[in-house]
Amino acid sequence: MKFTIKSVWLKRLMQASLTGLLLLGLFWFSVYAGLWGKLPTKDDLKDIKQAEASVLLDAESELLGKYFIFDRQIVQYEDLPKHLVDALVATEDSRFYEHGGVDYTSLLRVFFKSILMQDNSSGGGSTISQQLVKNIYGRERHGWFSMPVNKVKEMIIAKRFESIYSKQDIIALYLNTVPFSENVFGIESASQRFFSKKTSELNLSESATLIGTLKAPHGYNPRLFPERSQLRRDVVLQQMEKYEYLDEALKKETNEIPLETKYQKFNYTEGVAPYFREKIRLEVKTLLDSLNTSNDTSYDLYEDGLKIHTTLDINMQRYAENAMQQHMKKLQKQFENAYGKNAPWLKNNALIENQIKKLALYKTLKKQKLSDKAIMDSLNVISKFTGFSWEENEVFEGSILDSLKHTLKFLNTGFVALEPQTGAIKAYVGGIDFEHFKYDHVSVAKRQVGSTFKPIVYTTALENGIEPCTYYSVKEVTYTNQKNWTPTNGGKEETDRHLNYSLEKALSESVNTIAVKVLEDVGINAVIAQARKMGITSDLPEVPSLALGTAELSMLELIGAYTSFANEGKVSKPFYITKIEDKFGKVIYESETVEALPEAFSKDTQQMMVEMMKSTINSGTALRMRSQYGLKNDLAGKTGTTQNNKDGWFLGISPKLVMLSWVGNDDHRIGFSNTGIGQGANSALPIVALFLKQMNGDQKFNTITKAKFETPSEDILNALACETEKRDGFLKRLFKKDQKEREFDATSEENKEKKKKGLFGFLKKKDKQEKNN
Known part of the structure; x- marks a missing residue:
């Protein structure tokens, strides 16, 4: 009987095992057959496609950033x-x-x-x-x-x-x-x-x-x-x-x-070169859309593992960001302390009300037909908010209105450095902090350029035969046909009406009165034509104040024009992408090789302008590059400050690198409280100086920092060999009519021709004769 029971249980166990194995086999087959979802075939496995981050690389293939899902x-x-x-x-x-x-x-x-x-x-x-x-x-x-x-x-x-x-x-x-x-x-x-x-x-x-x-x-x-x-x-x-x-x-x-x-x-907001990364993101998306349309492809920036090669140098970029942060932190304190309790972001009701009306919450509440008082009550509710600070991002306690005022007070900046011979951008800082201020001041913003436009005026003068040793009086003149406009200078030039400057001295000291007189002599249309040759495409106002930089340009546009001063009179267009490869290394886009552009001006003019702008660094408005920062690099440059100290500019030119910095408030109605702080030499120049100091300490950049400008020809040096300033003699002061008012001559060619008969005009004729022979 026991044997029978054991046989029954053994039989049942075997049946259960076989059933289990059968069920397990059926289950396995059901999965294999795809009843629980289709399985990838071997062919599918051979062609595995996984979303892969696209990488952004600098000129040496160092990783700058990534775009990915x-x-x-x-x-x-x-x-x-x-x-x-x-x-x-x-x-x-x-x-x-x-x-x-x-x-x-x-x-x-x-x-x-x-x-x-x-x-x-x-x-x-x-x-x-x-x-x-x-x-x-x-x-x-x-x-x-x-x-x-x-x-x-x-x-x-x-x-x-x-x-x-x-x-x-x-x-x-x-x-x-x-x-x-x-x-x-x-x-x-x-x-x-x-x-x-x-x-x-x-x-x-x-x-x-x-x-x-x-x-x-x-x-x-x-x-x-x-x-x-x-x-x-x-x-x-x-x-x-x-x-x-x-x-x-x-x-x-x-x-x-x-x-x-x-x-x-x-x-998106952190890491090196965030403004540059965003600039490239927008540019590459446009490029890929064009490629996909014309080539019937489907490249995706976020999934296809593209390699985007750029001109940027990651070390230069870090130096630029360090220089910007070091200076702007200090300048912001100066800016706020100078205003004290009377700061416009605290006291200018019209400005504050205008900013309030731009708030999304204000617009929403207005649509709900709330009264102005109810809206203001909502904006004054106390809560916590995270705001930008130069110490670190802080959590503040205040209202939306407090947050608005906090943001409004910050100065912003832009910095760009490029290779003048090619236009390759090596460093790009679009603002002080991308997380809180996403507006790109290098390629998007347009601001009045102030005295940085003057070299274009002086270049036009030299191209039109005006000698560098031509003297202009610093005295102020009221132009009666320009709504009694009176360009003014700062310092001693206001009182010494018998002082005369050469072009070199006038440019290096950034004398406004003389810049306008030079513009008058060569003509507004001639200056605009010269600016166009130098790559400037923005609207240029046909008014005498153009000489003082009332034109609004982007930083890329302005620095592109300045490449000509380090590139034998030829303009290099700024660029930043060299090529794009797919994940397999196939080049799908390559920047076009730009053929040599026609000269914007002669090499003689270029050498003359460089020598004149060297004086800006060595003895003029940018002297602190030498005296305060101790830079011994071969440099030329130009400072710029706009009306009411709204914008500070500095352009630094070396043989192999051109650098431009701008500082100001994003709201055009807020300027510096005084010229001492707001002038370009104080607000913008230090960023370039601190950037160069770091490069000077890096042997990797010796070929850039130790480069020298070409020695000008003997004729050029002779043309510059004159006293940079002189005063009218006794008899001239006694008998010369002191003309304080007159009309601005915008049409006469007679005055313009008078300046073309000197030594520089002779040099140009001689050069022309040699070419004809």
């Missing part, structure tokens, strides 16, 4: 350090080189613990190949069957992977797709994020740290939890020793190394 960069197996691969295998799949995609020992553990015992915390026991499948295709929900369905899917696809790809390929695919801490995908992005280096440069400790985070990306985040991350790193090192990837001595040596990260986050 998922922060992922692809790296080849050859660039993976051996200790990184060893750490991965030792920690995640010790039998990786022995199985064909599925480790059946681990599979049994998963079956009994995860399926039968419903222990989801027991660990999946998945191979690297199976994890790769999960990284690429994710997991779907199927209720109670989610775990077994997903596991079977991963096993089937993993075996297909192993039949197509080598073990090395699978390692590379895995490390390029696996998620690390902070939603970073792929080892290259993680390496750049936490250690600011390429994957190929990781040391053993760093490799073990990153591999250690895979177990729990947030919990082992090396930035947030360094101690916990270091302990996990040591576990990885222990596993590497266990599986004989390193010896005990090296493990102990590495254990003793403290974990140090060098964090570098690439996002």
